[in-house]
Amino acid sequence: MKEVLSGNEAFARGAYEYGVKVVSSYPGTPSTEITEHVAQYDEIYSEWATNEKVALETVIGASLAGRRAMTCMKHVGLNVAADPLMTVSYTGVNGGLIIVVADDPNMFSSQNEQDSRHYARLAKVPMLEPADSQEAKDFIGIALEVSEKYCTPVLVRSCTRISHSKSVVALKARNTPPIFEPENDIKKWVMVPANARVRHKIVENRLDKLSDCADTGRLTINPVEFRSEEIGIICAGVTYHYVKEAMPEASILKLEMVYPICFEKIKRFAEKVKKLYVVEELDRFIENELKAAGIEVEPLNRSVCGELSVDEVRKLFGKSVREPAFDPRQLPARPPNMCPGCSHRGMFYAIAKLKLFAAGDIGCYTLGLLPPLSAINSTVCMGASIPMAHGMDKATDGALARKSVAVIGDSTFFHTGINGLLNSVYNAGTSTVIILDNSITGMTGHQPNPGTGCTIKGAPTQKINFPKLLEAMGVKNIRTVNPFDPDECIKVLKEETAKEELSVIVTDKPCIFADRSVIKPPFYVDVNNCSGCTICTRLGCPAILWNKEEKRAFIDETLCTGCELCVKVCRFNAIHQRG
Amino acid sequence: MKDINILMIGVGGQGTVLSSDIVCDVALAGDADVKKSEIHGMAQRGGSVVSHVRIGAKVLSPVIPVGEADIVISFENMEFLRYPEYAGKNTSLVVNKYRIYPPSVAGGQETYPAEQTEETKKAFKEVFEIDAMKTATAIGNSKVAGMVMLGKLAALLPFDADLWRTVISKKVPPKTVDMNLAAFNAGYQF
Numbered sequence: 001m002k003e004v005l006s007g008n009e010a011f012a013r014g015a016y017e018y019g020v021k022v023v024s025s026y027p028g029t030p031s032t033e034i035t036e037h038v039a040q041y042d043e044i045y046s047e048w049a050t051n052e053k054v055a056l057e058t059v060i061g062a063s064l065a066g067r068r069a070m071t072c073m074k075h076v077g078l079n080v081a082a083d084p085l086m087t088v089s090y091t092g093v094n095g096g097l098i099i100v101v102a103d104d105p106n107m108f109s110s111q112n113e114q115d116s117r118h119y120a121r122l123a124k125v126p127m128l129e130p131a132d133s134q135e136a137k138d139f140i141g142i143a144l145e146v147s148e149k150y151c152t153p154v155l156v157r158s159c160t161r162i163s164h165s166k167s168v169v170a171l172k173a174r175n176t177p178p179i180f181e182p183e184n185d186i187k188k189w190v191m192v193p194a195n196a197r198v199r200h201k202i203v204e205n206r207l208d209k210l211s212d213c214a215d216t217g218r219l220t221i222n223p224v225e226f227r228s229e230e231i232g233i234i235c236a237g238v239t240y241h242y243v244k245e246a247m248p249e250a251s252i253l254k255l256e257m258v259y260p261i262c263f264e265k266i267k268r269f270a271e272k273v274k275k276l277y278v279v280e281e282l283d284r285f286i287e288n289e290l291k292a293a294g295i296e297v298e299p300l301n302r303s304v305c306g307e308l309s310v311d312e313v314r315k316l317f318g319k320s321v322r323e324p325a326f327d328p329r330q331l332p333a334r335p336p337n338m339c340p341g342c343s344h345r346g347m348f349y350a351i352a353k354l355k356l357f358a359a360g361d362i363g364c365y366t367l368g369l370l371p372p373l374s375a376i377n378s379t380v381c382m383g384a385s386i387p388m389a390h391g392m393d394k395a396t397d398g399a400l401a402r403k404s405v406a407v408i409g410d411s412t413f414f415h416t417g418i419n420g421l422l423n424s425v426y427n428a429g430t431s432t433v434i435i436l437d438n439s440i441t442g443m444t445g446h447q448p449n450p451g452t453g454c455t456i457k458g459a460p461t462q463k464i465n466f467p468k469l470l471e472a473m474g475v476k477n478i479r480t481v482n483p484f485d486p487d488e489c490i491k492v493l494k495e496e497t498a499k500e501e502l503s504v505i506v507t508d509k510p511c512i513f514a515d516r517s518v519i520k521p522p523f524y525v526d527v528n529n530c531s532g533c534t535i536c537t538r539l540g541c542p543a544i545l546w547n548k549e550e551k552r553a554f555i556d557e558t559l560c561t562g563c564e565l566c567v568k569v570c571r572f573n574a575i576h577q578r579g
Numbered sequence: 580m581k582d583i584n585i586l587m588i589g590v591g592g593q594g595t596v597l598s599s600d601i602v603c604d605v606a607l608a609g610d611a612d613v614k615k616s617e618i619h620g621m622a623q624r625g626g627s628v629v630s631h632v633r634i635g636a637k638v639l640s641p642v643i644p645v646g647e648a649d650i651v652i653s654f655e656n657m658e659f660l661r662y663p664e665y666a667g668k669n670t671s672l673v674v675n676k677y678r679i680y681p682p683s684v685a686g687g688q689e690t691y692p693a694e695q696t697e698e699t700k701k702a703f704k705e706v707f708e709i710d711a712m713k714t715a716t717a718i719g720n721s722k723v724a725g726m727v728m729l730g731k732l733a734a735l736l737p738f739d740a741d742l743w744r745t746v747i748s749k750k751v752p753p754k755t756v757d758m759n760l761a762a763f764n765a766g767y768q769f
Binding site for chain 2: 002003004108132160161164165166167168238241242244245246309310311314321322323324325326327328329331332333334335336337372537540542544545546547548558
């Protein structure tokens with residue numbers, strides 16, 4: 001049977017068909033839907049982990065126990081999981097272990113554009129890269145086979161154009177997976193220096209064998225399509241399709257194992273063509289490997305920023321591309337925005353009102369940076385807000401701590417924020433931390449987390465009690481506020497930032513999508529009372545619109561969720577509820 | 580079969596993604612190869628959403644090359660202006676008359692580019708303007724406006740209308756099948 005599947009659905013289907021038993025992941029665009037789809041298969045144990053390091057360590061345990069295991073993350077998530085990755089390369093695996101990592105060329109929803117292929121070389125583990133959904137599914141099977149045959153974790157690289165593209169996939173039944181006895185092997189699994197030195201040699205030897213495998217193609221990898229003798233192109237992943245469409249005359253060597261590289265095979269390919277090119281997205285990874293191996297590569301004037309396309313490849317080879325039918329002009333943007341009824345908005349309104357410097361983090365609340373709120377002043381990575389505020393506190397002997405806050409969401413707090421807060425408590429920090437608890441992982445599409453009260457499958461589970469947790473961590477000043485009451489937020493912010501002690505403020509209203517029961521009848525603007533003061537439009541709520549002619553605000557009642565925030569800021573009693 | 584490239588554009592919440600999934604399933608059921616690539620911004624609602632759908636005997640890149648869209652379908656009145664590079668001289672435009680104001684327009688800082696929208700329509704080979712919101716409201720639910728648009732798109736593609744109806748019945752929530760089919764039929768006959 002055939003179905004049109006996204007790359008992410010296909011990765012999940014691969015895990016099902018090839019007998020994976022355990023999947024543990026932290027959500028991250030564009031990788032999130034893999035684990036969401038895995039959760040639909042009862043044969044696989046799946047979970048949302050608190051972060052990528054925990055997820056990888058969980059699946060290392062599952063592998064040690066003898067079962068096939070997978071973890072999925074975005075490129076920046078692999079940074080968080082890099083510590084166990086470097087060493088699981090040394091221990092090797094028992095049951096097959098694969099790490100799917102989804103890069104985001106062009107940064108459609110990411111804070112950097114890093115190229116995860118470098119991790120394969122750094123960790124000395126093989127990396128496979130599928131070119132469409134069918135291969136996304138098939139390569140899970142190949143990766144598990146390679147993992148078990150060569151005793152190595154295997155990286156499978158995706159990108160936004162694989163994960164969020166759809167193509168036709170032939171479905172099969174679930175295989176009976178191999179099951180191995182749990183390993184109790186101290187020399188293999190305890191990486192003290194004496195054991196690790198032995199394992200490092202095994203790792204190097206393994207890489208040689210994998211290179212040989214890549215060259216001989218025993219796993220039907222790295223196929224050659226021989227056409228013209230003039231031009232030979234080496235490419236991988238979705239770029240293969242761009243190249244094939246843009247350069248139908250060229251001979252192509254499609255790298256399906258992007259690390260280690262099949263040097264012997266490439267040398268044989270290079271001998272058959274007059275000019276050898278490498279077309280790859282992001283860094284000159286393959287090109288530099290080839291050059292280091294003494295293989296001559298023709299130069300291409302290619303940017304290492306952003307993504308490729310059929311047109312970009314055509315341009316690289318001097319071919320013309322079609323003219324667009326009309327010229328792009330300046331348009332009113334449709335920027336991402338916090339939703340109507342978002343529980344973050346009131347707190348950001350209060351922060352902006354007090355002109356506090358806000359060390360931000362990664363999540364929906366990063367959007368607090370947008371006008372009219374413009375309430376976020378820094379964003380680096382998951383968990384960075386709290387330690388950055390701590391650093392600003394220490395650098396200024398507390399002066400900046402009186403004028404700043406750290407903001408972080410519940411899921412990000414569990415991810416890596418908790419460590420930063422412990423550090424601030426331990427080192428007698430005096431900053432003010434705001435946990436914007438909306439009881440869900442919002443930005444990636446509403447995945448439950450330890451603060452939600454249910455698992456990935458919707459089963460009820462322990463729900464973290466923030467005040468109790470903070471108290472146990474040694475936080476003395478703990479405040480809970482209603483984010484839809486800006487006056488209360490302003491009052492609490494003033495009090496807590498003034499203290500020369502660490503404070504944590506927790507907001508307590510759920511994401512409008514996590515808990516639909518909070519939706520109330522919409523509000524409307526009473527034109528007789530509206531003075532046109534614009535205070536409500538300064539909330540940046542998508543449901544509040546401005547009538548330019550009448551100089552009055554009005555509310556799109558189809559969007560309004562009845563959060564009451566605008567009522568609280570209106571000084572003219574002009575906003576009322578329907579019904 | 581002849582290759583067909585369709586660029587589907589909308590605003591988050593309008594059902595653009597579901598509609599493009601339906602096109603994919605219809606193409607597969609109609610024995611064609613199909614690929615789709617979509618970009619939906621970080622926000623859940625209100626952002627610009629674009630799906631590339633490519634149908635043919637054998638589709639390579641999941642992204643439509645510059646100037647090679649056969650059909651641009653815009654679920655909102657101005658959104659097609661955002662993707663000038665994909666339309667060429669032989670591109671047809673299917674456009675919803677319904678406007679959704681971007682935040683800067685809603686906030687009064689910018690104006691809705693109504694003139695520019697009208698002027699740019701002349702660049703297309705042919706233009707089908709649909710008042711999908713009005714049609715959907717007449718059927719009984721404004722939320723099926725996207726299905727009216729999909730109906731018009733279906734009328735331009737070489738797949739049997741019943742194939743569409745079968746796929747739609749499977750893809751939409753069971754309780755909404757009749758309403759969606761009514762919207763599809765209205766768009767198909769537009």
